[in-house]
Amino acid sequence: MDRRTFLKLSSLGGATAALSACDKSGKLRGQMIRFIPEERLVPGVAIWKTSLCRQCCSGCGLEVRVMEGEAVVTRHGQRGLMQMGLAKKLEGNPEHPVNRGKLCARGHAGLQVTYNPDRIRFPLRRTGPRGSGQYRQVGWDEAVTELSTRLGSISSQGKAGSVAFLTRALRDQRGVLVQRFLAAYGAPPAVRFEFFDDAVLRRANYLSFGRYQLPTFDLARANYVISFGADFLSTWNSVVAQNRGYGAMRQGRPGLRGKFVQVEARMSPTGANADEWVYAKPGSEGLLAVSLAQVMLSERLRPAEAAREAGARIEGWTQGLSDYSPEKVQDQTGVAAARIRRLARELAAHRPAVAIVAGVPLAQTNGLANALAVNALNALLDAVENPGGIFFTPRPPLAYLPSVEESSSAKSLAERILNNPVPIEALLVYEANPVFASPATWHVRETLEKIPFIASFGSFIDETSILADLILPDHSHLESWVDHVPESGSTTAVASVAAPAMLPLHHTRAMPDVLLDVAHRLGPKLDPVESALPWKSYQEMLQSAFEPLRNHAGSVKAQKADDFWSQVQQNGGWWSEQSDPPPKAPATAERSATVVKVAQPELDGDARDYPFNFLPYASQQFGDGSHANLPWMQEMPDVISTAMWSTWVEINPRTAERLSIRQGDLVEVRSQHGTLQAPALLAPGIAPDVVAMPVGQGHEQYGRYASGRGANPIKILCARVEPETGALAWAATRVNIRRVGTRGKLVLFGGALRESPRNYRYR
Amino acid sequence: MQAIYGLYRDPDSAQQAMDLLQQAERGLGFNDNQILVLTGEPYEDHAFGMQNKKTIMPWMSAGGGLVGGLLGFWFISFTQRAYPLMTGGMQIVTKWPDGILTYELTMLGAILTTVVTLLIAARLPDWRRHVFDPAIGEGKILIGVTDPPEGSQDELRRRLRSAGAVEVKEFIA
Amino acid sequence: MAPAKEQNQKAFRLKRRNWGMAVDEDRCTGCEACVVACHAENNIATVGEEQAARGRAMHWIRIERYYEGTFPDIKVKYQPVLCQQCDNAPCEAVCPTYASYHNAEGLNAQIYNRCIGTRYCANACPYEDRYFNFVNPAWDEPLNLQLNPDVSVRSVGIMEKCTFCIQRIRAAEINAEKEKRQLKDGEFNPACVQSCPTEALVFGDLDDPESRVSRLAKSNRAAKLLPDLGTKPKVTYLRRGSWYDEQNT
């Protein structure tokens, strides 16, 4: 025992310990330089700034509570203290049409992105071997010079086509900027990658309704909601908007309470709310939807013509779907014929009724057919573009709009990078982590490792950015200019925009500004790049993009351009007054030719060796895993499992009993493509032949809160795809499970499963 | 201080010595208060061990208890009113719980009064030098006269010895 | 001058309020927005995996999940549980130092400075909605910058719990007094209520017959949590409706 510990021991604990800690940090602070405040705030008085949430693609409006505080910041490469406005709390923007003042859990935790202790504080240049995590700090000038020199030399060698830009779907001017940059440079369009990317549903909506878009649900006016596997109240699509509608559907209308039916094989947080929870075999939801339509048609509850184009996509629709009578599909779906009939009658009788599909049904080899089947059901129920049904958010008349073409996510990512006409010389990565979020069979890491130069704009060292040679850290969303065009969640056109809510903490720069800087540096050599991006800054680009809105009837009415611009910022964006739908895409030959047969999915692996269908699902805490580095999210109990800081495999208690697996036992999950280990969670709401696992944990490299925690279910998935879109069929893997013999780390917040435990002994 | 005393092995002879001394009181010119008895254990069944039986100690204890209880109740209800905060939907001065504390303080008052009364009544602590003989620790009983009048010493010695004293001693401070 | 000022102050008096909440289980979807909003507003410490595994996680509001039935005929009930701000609070009377007491607005207040950590209140609370700082809370820099300056940070050995965001109540009251007006229903909300996307949580003055919360408290669906204990909770639960009731089937 050294003297210090002895002193600590002999003292009455806390007081002395606290004092010494204070002294230590106090000294540290005393040695720091103090920057002159760049803004003046009254201490203790909060001001509210509008901003936008970037935790998912919904694009909710934010109000940020900013208060004066003292922060350790980096300025000109030097750390020092500054009195500055600090974001203290995020709230929903009450005016914003998507979220109307509300905010979800992950949105709140956006604050911890800005203040995350693991954020990259300055540009980094790799010094050690790839993946070693050894970097040295470089200045912005050096970093941007390196990137532009690289790109310049590649271009001068005539290999501009060998530069790839990897990102997620950017539904804002950043998307436009990247698109223009790449086009002018001569590189192929950006490769978009998201694990839960909904490409199948967009494709289906295009085929059925002519809209390449996710739908918006008018739940508030619906009397009957049937959802096929969609976790729309927790993780999927515009969650806050859907929750708002759901609340109104349930208790917002005097004397009228809508019914909600959920069809799935593993009870999701959304399914837990259902008045009627219907178990159907994963992948057979399309059959069930078509069978519901068959009952309506055969009992003349709905006219066949109502389905119009959407019905035409389904084989046998005009013949009355006689192959899909409830009796014929009951064995395939696992839903009793009588129940199908009753549900069909209820749906037809309680219109406006709406059907929702997402998640597992679409992540199958027959995903597109399932989606088209549900679309046809919606059309038959007359739910398209009608109150209480589905809508498609119109696009605002901005000067430039990000492309809405098929997000090229589909197909194996590595395949696309490898199959690029010319070998990739340089890869730019922004807001995408494919090394984490792709099956092991795709060999993404190995592919990326072969690329000579990788630059990342990431704010964190994750599995992908650790491979980068150069890291150019982005601002957080609270520190940068933000804008967004919501794809769904509103029935009127919305274009959100907001100025930075606070000054940057670290020596970071916004990606769009870096890209503009690179463009200008390339300019002299590569004129098209500079002329395609004529703006000095992203702010300027935004202003010019929003300028045309001044002439449209919308939430902001201002004559002068400057007034308009400042008001739009103050309001957090512009939203249209009308709610008329956008023009449909014209029916193409390809569209009208597509007719699918709704059938059973094909699963990977033999049913005898791999008896369980393995369903990964978006986690309520981490989405696709990108929020796993936020301590609030790690400690928020998952509402169904009540787990914190954990990963788990959901197993039906009866199955578990058969395999002598107890709660918390470490279980090995084996597919044909790999194995993983995770503790078992006995979940009463999962089918006996299904095991499920949340996506999000299992990061090898993602800061102190996420690294080395749990297992990543994506890694053991098969590479099967939905054939038409090429989207990964992430629910098509079969697995086997067995008890390892040791206990796993499963941290649960909740105790008993039942309100009145029948078995008093059960914990 | 001076004393003449005898040490007795058994209570009967001690009692005899006592009686002899009392008989001689008037003749030798001393009074009851000057007769000294010291023992190593109480002899309450014998007359010599029954001096000064009158005491108000039980009454003192009871009174102490009463005072403790009243003070306790006053103090507790005073503090409750002095900083009146609502808790659990109860009144400010809660009678039932205060009863418990009043009871405890009653008992405390009684106990402390008993102890104090004992100390005062038994004249303790008193570390001054007094007539004493460690022999009482061996079961001997000391009977004697303090400050015997001049000239009575011999008679006292005789009487003490005649009662069967093991030893007759003189104590001079 | 001075008497006039005095008179002015006398002339205006904020009506006494009786804060309460209604929780609509029919609307609650278990999205947990309230849980994180509460963490952000009230500087609740994140205890980390090890402490969480030892049962020391703190969530002033939690969403209880109860299964009913067995697969495939299974249902789940979500029940957000926060401090019920009981009028006859079992936690208050047991505190030896008045750290837990009933304030004039009927709130079950917790005075952190007075708490010495007997943890008696937490045992007495039948709703188990008191959380204890078993270890000294720490925020990895710069996460400390997220702390709300209006809410004190608790140290080790202190019991904490839902306050109905008393800092927001006070701020609103001060504002209203300054502007010499009564508080409006829904003028401000605790963090959980403000962010609840389905509006399952409603906050307001139970003594105001026109407030949303007092009207909801009179609903047919209204119930209290563990009503037989006689704790007089100020949180009303609106039980889940049944679609079948309304369909008469």
Added chain:
Amino acid sequence: MNKTPEQINEELLLPLNSTSWRYYLAVAALGMLVLVGFYAWGYQLDHGIGASGLDRPVFWGVYITDFVFWIGISHAGTLISAILRVSNAEWRRPVTRCAEAITVFSLLIAATFPVIHLGRPWLFFWLIPYPSERGIWPQFRSPLLWDFFALNTYLIGSFSFLLLPSFPDFALVRDRSEGWRRRLYGILSLGWRGTPKQWHRLEMAMRIMAVAIIPVAVSVHTIVSWDFAMALVPGWHSTIFGPYFVAGAIFSGIAALIIVMACVRKLLHLEEYLEPIHFDHLGKLLLAMSLIWFYFVFAESLTTWYGNQPSEMTVFWLTRSGSFSPLFWMMVICNAIIPVPILSIKRLRSKIGWTVLASIPIVIGMWLERFLIVVPSLEQNRLPYAYGTYTPSWVEIGITVASFAAMPLLYLLFVKAVPIISIWELKLGQHEKPAEVAAPVPAEEIVQGATASGR
């Protein structure tokens, strides 16, 4: 037993005058354990109460168990000794001080636990009502305050109860020692001389104290039980708790007393003072208490079971057949199944070894009983979602072990300083019997007789 006062003096003062190396070894060993306990406490002060295994919802655990347990043990002494005094049981004489010392020490040990248990122990004095700059008083509606007052009264009462009859013995030691010891015991004896008045007042005071201390002792453990019974916790909120705890306390107290007496007898060679008859008498009491304890457990179980309230039954089954059932049934075995047969058979009860054999499991069983009262009810309180579990940490175990070591340690130190058997009371017992038998003889006759014999 018939010994001269000199023999008694010599044999009972022997431990004060001579010390063997074994004594030092024992003190060192126990002292080490106590130091380990202090280290554990220091560790807890440094790390916060989180160093224990306590959690939500089990906010109370081993510390409170220890507290209740040691308070229970404290009923060995003062209460038993007071009852025996009041009922004037002659066989009490060698037993009383032994018992009263247990009370004082176990109370001291018990009183540390609420402080150890606090989240901010450095503020424990906020429980004391004193006019502070904070302007606030403690809340007297809290059972913890009742505890504080009751403990205080009991500690003062039982300390006085132990101290008052020690003055004559201190005087005896004073008269039989030299140097600093003589001065020390002179001070401690307060100048006791042994006048009839002193003896009378002392005996009077002891009679009053004996009467006063019985209700105090009863109230103390009743109030400790109310710490639980006042809370709306299933398994705690019960009217039976007061008498149940008091009975349990006396039960465990007697068991502890038997063990301590057996040790003292063996180690201090007091075989001729603490005779099998004493153990036999205490054994009878212990048997009665065991049966009473079993009656209470049965009565409590039956009413709970018959009432069949869900929250109560959850705790009921948790202990009877759930995760706590091994401890529960071990408790029943320790508290009833082992001791009752042993103590029922006269032949076994009158053997000291057997009585001790019956007592040791009772002490263990009663600790388990306290644990089973505190923990299961908290693990499964009202809302099933908030159910939790609890496992004590090394800190709690260390401090508990230290408390078990502190008791013999304090006892060892005590027997070095104070005669463990009240010498004057023992002597009193020796001479009273003949005095009772002897017919009263008129004083006059004696004087004459003495004169006649001419001694």
